Amino acid sequence: MASRNQPSMIKVKRTNDPADDINVLLLGQTGVGKSTFINGLANYLCNDTLEQAANDQMQAIIPSAFSFTHDETFEERMINIGLDDEHENFNEHGQSCTQQCRSFVFPVGEKNLRIIDAPGIGDTRGLDQDNKNFHEILTFISQYEHLNGICILLKPNEERLTILFRFCINELLRHLHESAKENIIFVFTNARSTFFKPGATSKILRALLDEHKQKQNIEVSFTRDNTFLLDNEPFRYLALRKNSIELSNEQTLSYQKSWEHTVKEYSNLMRHIVTRPLHAVSNTLSLNEAEQLIRKLTRPIAETAKLIQENIQLAKQHKENVLKNPKIASQGLPQNDVRIRHLDNPRTVCTSDKCCQTITVNNEIKIEYKSKCHDICYLKGVVQETINDPRMLDCEVIDYKTGQCTKCKCSWQKHQHITYEYETNVRRLTEASSLSDIDKRISDLKDEKSKIEDVYKKLSKFLHANAILPLNDDILEYLRLFIKEEQMKKSAGNQNNDVIQGLEQMMKDYEEEINLFKKTIENEKDRSNAKDVLKPDEIFPLVGSLYRLPINGKKIREQVDGLKISQNNISSKREVFVELPVKANSSTIMRQFQNIISNK
Structure with missing residues (x-):
């Protein structure tokens, strides 16, 4: 028996250096x-x-179970050991099967x-x-x-x-x-x-x-x-x-x-x-980590592409207004600024039309998701933002038989698993007060948009050639969602034709290039060595070039880093x-x- 000063249990030293x-x-x-x-x-x-x-x-x-047969009576009995555990299933032989x-x-x-x-x-x-x-x-x-x-x-x-x-x-x-x-x-x-x-x-x-x-x-x-x-x-x-x-x-x-x-x-x-x-x-992990990183980039890339289109349109509109009234130039160039708000827990929300509404904040029309269907959703197997992913069927608010959400009654395909919210607010760039400043801003935004699209296409080709799991083009799901949102804003009175057209053109260009690439690698025995396919060690420097973009790089990195933290938090919950x-x-x-x- 342990003395009063002696602990009754030996515990793990959680402050130890992980390297040891x-x-x-x-x-x-x-x-x-x-x-x-x-x-x-x-x-x-x-x-x-x-x-x-x-x-x-x-x-x-770890809980387990096995069948025991008595030598003389041949009576069979199931022996259960340990407490039931969501992580373990037992097969027909009573063996513990780690999920x-x-x-x-x-x-x-x-x-x-x-x-x-x-x-x-x-x-x-x-x-x-x-x-x-x-x-x-x-x-x-x-x-x-x-x-x-x-x-x-x-x-x-x-x-x-x-x-x-x-x-x-x-x-x-x-x-x-x-x-x-x-x-x-x-x-x-x-x-x-x-x-x-x-x-x-x-x-x-x-x-x-x-x-x-x-x-x-x-x-x-x-x-x-x-x-x-x-x-x-x-x-x-x-x-x-x-x-x-x-x-x-x-x-x-x-x-x-x-x-x-x-x-x-x-x-x-x-x-x-x-x-x-x-x-x-x-x-x-060189290959797997590269794949994970690319998948984490999908939402940040799509969000940034939409943001750039919005800011190009704001800059063009401001230029027209300055030409009509030069006095307003001193007010500065209006641009959408981003705030990344990381959630305490992953969340499942519905993106269907009936679960979204347009609201006006500071004279700006925005989309609000009314239905937060599962506020604390640690969905197994999901390590990044996802739309229309079959794993959404495993969310506890989704009825697996009907595929409908028990909260909002919409299909699982309309649900999105998120770990952060992406909020925009208009601010004025007072340093951009002349027409030449505005033109340079538009040029810089277009340049970043082109670089982002080029990098993501290269990364997507790498995934199509190397991915461990069958690949869906998640970027297309995001672009479709954002186009739908912009059309809702337009119906509410927002003048955003340029944003819609820009997103539609990005989607068209991506589909054309990736579909052509898919055809070229169909008959390749070793897809990873096909022409125009990056090597794993080229992935991280290429992604680094995105992080260094002067206007949007910092926010892209902030989103990716947040997803890594979220993934590690989820994994840590599976440490005993x-x-x-x-x-x-x-x-x-x-x-x-x-x-x-x-x-x-």
């Missing part, structure tokens, strides 16, 4: 046992023996050990879901600077799953940067069934790695040094004991041997992980800080972990 954290990514097929790997570790950290663990409070970090990435941070001495649990590869919903899962994994790990280990979990005997197995391994290696090969670790689960040997999987894995070496000229090591054989069945034993199910002495002895072997393997695994060179996540009983500090495996880390 030990980050381990778990990858593998659906049902291979990633969640059980984490649950098993929590119990090994707290107790030295299986019997001690059976008499202690069970650590169930999205989460990280579990364990206190280990003076360091934090972060285990990242990822959705399974080889999803029963098919290739599209696997691609989405990979995108989810790469997006999630982008918040961390490094990975110490990339553990690929496998079952020992996979000879009947060669096609699925091949896909999983090939996809994993395809998405990892070459430098990650030093951090790849193979972990065999359920290894007790093969007497803690890799089994038939070994031959298939070696053949796949040899094939990868021949095609990519990259050798991924598969030796005893980076291979670990575990069996977390003792975790199920503990669950059975907690459910008052008695097992034979023979079964208990088998589980005890499994516990002892697996504890040693966990220690060896940790020793190997902490001696690996740190893998910079930015290397693996594990608290362990204070007795864990004296367990054999915890002391071994601490020694390994301190002697690194």
